[in-house]
Amino acid sequence: MENNYSKVQLTWLVILRVFIAWNFLFEGMVKVLNPNWTAKSYLLDSQGPFSSFFINMAGNVELMRYVDFFNEWGLTLVGLGLFIGCFTRLACIGGMILLFLYTMSHPSFIGVTYMMPFEGTYFLIDKNLVEFAGLGILFVFPSARVIGIDRWLIRVLPEGFRKFVI
Amino acid sequence: MASDNNKNTDKASKTSRRDVIKTLATVPLLGAVAYGLIKTRKTAFLNRDISDVFQISNKDAVFLKPVPNGKQIRLGIIGFGIRGKQLMRALGFAEPSYIDTLVKAKEDNPDDTRLDVFLEQDNLNVVVNGVCDIFTPYSEAARITGSNINKEGTDGSFGPSPKVYRNYKEMLAADDIDAVVIAAPDHWHGTMTIDAARAGKHVYCEKPMTWTVPETYLVRQAIRESGIVFQLGHQGRQTACYQKAEEIIRNGLLGHVNLIEVCTNRNSPNGAWVYDIIEGANPQTIDWKQFEGDPERISEYLDYMKSFGLEKYVGPDEREKFSLERFFRWRCWWDYSTGLSGDLLTHEYDAANQIMHLGIPDSATSSGGIYFFKDGRTVPDVLQTTFEWPSKNMAMLYSATLASSRNRGKVFMGHDASMEISNILQITADRNSDRYAEKIEQGIIPTDKPFFTYVPGQSKVDAVTSATELYFAQRGLLYTYVDGKTYDTTHLHMREWLECIRQNQTPSCNIDEAFQEAMTAHMGTRAYLEGRTMYWDRDKEEISRG
Numbered sequence: 007m008e009n010n011y012s013k014v015q016l017t018w019l020v021i022l023r024v025f026i027a028w029n030f031l032f033e034g035m036v037k038v039l040n041p042n043w044t045a046k047s048y049l050l051d052s053q054g055p056f057s058s059f060f061i062n063m064a065g066n067v068e069l070m071r072y073v074d075f076f077n078e079w080g081l082t083l084v085g086l087g088l089f090i091g092c093f094t095r096l097a098c099i100g101g102m103i104l105l106f107l108y109t110m111s112h113p114s115f116i117g118v119t120y121m122m123p124f125e126g127t128y129f130l131i132d133k134n135l136v137e138f139a140g141l142g143i144l145f146v147f148p149s150a151r152v153i154g155i156d157r158w159l160i161r162v163l164p165e166g167f168r169k170f171v172i
Numbered sequence: 173m174a175s176d177n178n179k180n181t182d183k184a185s186k187t188s189r190r191d192v193i194k195t196l197a198t199v200p201l202l203g204a205v206a207y208g209l210i211k212t213r214k215t216a217f218l219n220r221d222i223s224d225v226f227q228i229s230n231k232d233a234v235f236l237k238p239v240p241n242g243k244q245i246r247l248g249i250i251g252f253g254i255r256g257k258q259l260m261r262a263l264g265f266a267e268p269s270y271i272d273t274l275v276k277a278k279e280d281n282p283d284d285t286r287l288d289v290f291l292e293q294d295n296l297n298v299v300v301n302g303v304c305d306i307f308t309p310y311s312e313a314a315r316i317t318g319s320n321i322n323k324e325g326t327d328g329s330f331g332p333s334p335k336v337y338r339n340y341k342e343m344l345a346a347d348d349i350d351a352v353v354i355a356a357p358d359h360w361h362g363t364m365t366i367d368a369a370r371a372g373k374h375v376y377c378e379k380p381m382t383w384t385v386p387e388t389y390l391v392r393q394a395i396r397e398s399g400i401v402f403q404l405g406h407q408g409r410q411t412a413c414y415q416k417a418e419e420i421i422r423n424g425l426l427g428h429v430n431l432i433e434v435c436t437n438r439n440s441p442n443g444a445w446v447y448d449i450i451e452g453a454n455p456q457t458i459d460w461k462q463f464e465g466d467p468e469r470i471s472e473y474l475d476y477m478k479s480f481g482l483e484k485y486v487g488p489d490e491r492e493k494f495s496l497e498r499f500f501r502w503r504c505w506w507d508y509s510t511g512l513s514g515d516l517l518t519h520e521y522d523a524a525n526q527i528m529h530l531g532i533p534d535s536a537t538s539s540g541g542i543y544f545f546k547d548g549r550t551v552p553d554v555l556q557t558t559f560e561w562p563s564k565n566m567a568m569l570y571s572a573t574l575a576s577s578r579n580r581g582k583v584f585m586g587h588d589a590s591m592e593i594s595n596i597l598q599i600t601a602d603r604n605s606d607r608y609a610e611k612i613e614q615g616i617i618p619t620d621k622p623f624f625t626y627v628p629g630q631s632k633v634d635a636v637t638s639a640t641e642l643y644f645a646q647r648g649l650l651y652t653y654v655d656g657k658t659y660d661t662t663h664l665h666m667r668e669w670l671e672c673i674r675q676n677q678t679p680s681c682n683i684d685e686a687f688q689e690a691m692t693a694h695m696g697t698r699a700y701l702e703g704r705t706m707y708w709d710r711d712k713e714e715i716s717r718g
Binding site: 020023024027028031032035036039089090091152153154155157158 | 191194195196197198199201202205208209212213
């Protein structure tokens with residue numbers, strides 16, 4: 007099932023996918039491999055209109071176990087999925103959800119400073135949101151059905167599952 | 173045909189090979205990610221277990237717990253100036269106008285939690301039966317505050333008013349007072365404590381314990397003889413970090429501590445004791461005779477000053493002369509004050525004494541002067557005092573200025589590591605340490621930044637501090653908790669005193685600790701005034717000169 011992307015279009019779509027995947031996978035694996043990692047401090051540093059939601063979340067020890075697990079493995083699986091082009095659309099949605107949550111917790115407002123400052127100055131649009139848009143593009147211009155495991159999955163999966171792929 | 177078939181098979185295998193390549197095209201790149209992970213893991217996830225050289229418990233600070241259904245304690249308050257008001261708030265009684273201010277502050281800024289913290293403060297089960305101040309507006313304010321049992325603003329409903337006394341001695345004679353809180357000026361602390369002890373009242377006295385050296389012995393004697401529960405107002409005793417610091421010293425984790433550096437840095441008229449002169453203050457509303465002080469104390473003070481040729485520090489005004497400046501800004505004159513030594517050095521010394529059980533130093537040397545506030549004061553605004561403990565092979569340097577707010581921390585320097593304490597505690601390994609040499613060599617313990625941070629309320633002690641925690645601690649985003657609740661240390665310090673009365677125990681800043689505090693401060697003061705080193709004669713328990 008080929009498509010009508012030109013070679014150069016396809017190349018850049020795959021490059022975009024691998025770059026974002028790389029980012030997610032590395033972030034995720036670093037957290038998975040570090041037994042002491044927790045999102046607590048990041049959440050405590052939340053700002054903006056939803057900060058109390060995230061700060062309360064950080065204060066709930068039981069909930070934080072799930073938050074940490076979801077975050078670590080979410081990042082890793084989204085990264086892996088995008089990387090090898092497996093269930094790519096599902097990965098795009100997952101990644102967008104994570105990025106959306108990060109943005110809600112750490113919005114780029116003027117005059118707001120964070121514990122882990124981005125290496126630049128932003129207003130509303132930060133690198134997370136650029137990546138968010140990138141995942142949107144990857145969702146509507148799927149490349150993995152040409153370059154990626156999805157190429158094989160769409161042939162073998164039953165109809166119902168294919169919508170996660172294509 | 174045969175060749176056609178071959179061609180087709182070739183094509184099919186080419187297609188399937190291309191298919192496989194396309195399907196797995198990006199997979200080999202995972203190797204590069206894995207390489208990065210392995211490298212990261214090597215540096216970031218070293219085995220950071222340092223428990224073999226750094227033994228520390230996970231215990232959080234311990235505070236004396238109130239007994240349920242303890243008896244109500246009936247209090248008398250002596251002095252309702254700046255500190256008196258703060259102590260009353262710590263006891264749960266705020267001026268209605270103060271509540272108004274907090275309510276307004278919360279309306280303006282929902283993040284301002286001072287009102288909530290005050291309202292949620294534990295009920296200490298006390299009643300204020302008497303208040304005493306020699307300035308009428310203050311005694312009236314104290315009366316209203318003592319009746320503000322529902323913690324309400326000016327439009328609130330109040331309880332019964334405490335009795336107002338003009339002279340503290342009348343209050344000490346009252347039967348409906350069990351204990352007194354002394355927040356009068358320094359030159360009254362000792363006398364009032366002695367009188368209260370003799371009257372059988374328990375005492376919470378603001379620091380410093382005494383103004384003159386001779387009264388220091390009398391206070392100790394009076395408290396020992398009466399058996400009352402005495403607490404000196406060094407609320408730093410309740411700082412969770414200090415308990416952890418004591419454990420760290422006890423476990424020898426800093427190596428031999430040879431120098432402690434402590435400081436005071438303030439940079440405002442208020443910080444330099446130039447307090448507001450309150451409207452309505454005049455010879456009719458101020459009992460100047462009482463303000464002058466106890467005659468016995470004054471003669472002790474003058475005797476000392478005269479015998480050592482220190483008349484230039486006395487006055488310059490006549491003691492009998494009414495002065496609003498001297499009344500409200502009494503800390504600026506030796507006639508009433510103990511200067512930087514008594515007011516601020518004592519906090520630093522008491523913290524060091526709590527952490528290291530130093531006792532009175534063998535010697536004290538001071539220098540300084542009035543270098544900024546040329547307002548007629550006699551006490552210095554810049555002061556350096558060095559205390560030595562040759563028997564412990566260590567020294568403590570106190571360095572203060574009232575005209576620069578550059579903070580220099582409270583640092584304990586040991587051969588193996590140094591420890592800096594504020595509301596958090598941080599330990600930085602020394603690059604020439606023996607204890608940590610191996611871990612430093614292995615890159616596990618850094619020497620350019622703290623490797624251990626203790627943040628009260630976080631029972632989990634991380635072996636190696638992350639930059640994140642450090643950042644949080646520095647920004648004050650993590651609060652001091654006791655069982656998950658934010659507390660004011662002064663409240664805890666008064667709670668401890670009240671609980672010791674109920675449970676017949678000894679408070680943390682008891683008379684022995686207070687005696688050491690007072691003598692140490694006096695040594696520093698005398699060294700400054702006389703311009704020579706003061707020594708402590710342990711056998712005779714007296715200050716001597718070399």
